[in-house]
Amino acid sequence: MSSSNNNNNSGSDKYVEPSDSSFYKGYGGQKAFLECHGLKIWNDDDIQEGKAILRAMKAADREDWEAEQAAKKK
Secondary structure (H helix, E strand, O other): OOHHHHOOOOOOOOOOOOOHHHHHHOOOOHHHHHHHOOOOOOOHHHHHHHHHHHHHHHHHHHHHHHHHHHHHHO
C-alpha cells in the first residue's frame, strides 16, 4: 500500500500530516494494520513497533510530497 494515497496534500503548498486513522483506514483499522505487519494488538511491544512503522510511513509520505513539490518547481 502506497502511503501517498493517504495524504490530503495534492496541489497544496503546505504539507499537512495525515492522521493515524487515515493510514489505518486503508487496512481496515488499527488492529488489521498491526496484523498485516505480523503484530498483535494486545502486546504492548507490538503496538510500539506498529507506531514506529506508522512514523516511517508518515515520513515516507512527507518525502514523497516534498519530491513532488521540488519537481513542480523545475
